[in-house]
Amino acid sequence: MRVGIxxxxxxxxxxxLNSHGRLLRETFGFDVTTRCIQDQPxxxxxxxxxxxAVPKVVELAxxxxxxxxxxxxxxxxxxGLPEARALLDIPVIGAGSAAAAAAFAFGGRVGVLGLKHSVPGPISDALGERMLLIDGPESVETPDGFxxxxxxFDALAAAHMLVDAGADVILEATTGLTSIGMADVLRRRLGIPVIDPVTAAGSMLVSAVASRDLQAV
Known part of the structure; x- marks a missing residue:
């Protein structure tokens, strides 16, 4: 499958730039092309x-x-997720909504690990009362801070606080954590499920394409 990131x-x-594509290629075998938006370091x-970011994402899509x-x-x-979906006839998956959907598969309370004082709307809207939030690391206000x-180190500390507060699963609410491979580190240290948003998007994409193929039969 040819996937644009x-x-x-x-x-x-x-x-x-290619770290997320490499993860999807190694996990799912996708043939990946990655592009980034401009003027937002x-x-x-x-x-x-x-x-x-919205019009820039739509333009790249x-x-x-x-x-x-x-x-x-x-x-x-x-x-740009709804806008891109409205314009295209191929599957378009957003990492945030995919991660939130994956969290429901595990049950229990979801510890959201993201940026300082910030949870993306697609995640907070989907999880509602199941979201157990402790503010992200004080040192990280933008994704490149990771x-x-x-x-x-502050992300590790925040993740431990979420577990101590009763989280049954950790959801990484920023793809900045994907860029540093944090999910595997947290799984080893915490011993509970950790949802990486990019991997969740890949899983959702596989399901979406499989469903479309079955409907075409």
Missing amino acids: IRALTTTDRRL SGVHDADSLQR LELAPDVDALVISCAADP LMPTGI
Whole structure:
């Protein structure tokens, strides 16, 4: 399957740019093409940056669509998701809504680990009362903050606080944690399920395509 990945941040670092695509390729065997939006080096982290990202994501979706079988918007805030879906006839999956849907499969209370004082709308809206929130790391206000050593250690500390507060499953509410491979680290340290939003989007995409194929039979 040819999958286009839209990164809702700006970077010239090829390793960072392709980190989400590499995860989906290794996990699901997708043939991946990754593009990033322009002029947002700190990604999506508040209402203003979300609003600015929407038309940029839609523009990239339209550019990528003719050459792929499906698209993943690799941002937990799902910028441009409804707009892209309205314009395209291929599956378009948002990492945030996919992660929230995955959380329901585990049951119990969901500990949301994200940015400081911020939970993306697609996650908070979907989880409702099941969401157990302790503010994200004090040192991390934008997704690129997780690339710093303080962000990594503070994310670990916040995850432990969520477990101590009664979380049955951890949901990573920013794809900045995907970029540093935090899910595997947390699973080993905490011993509970940890949902990576990009992997969740890949799983949702596999289900969406399988459902469409069955309907076509």
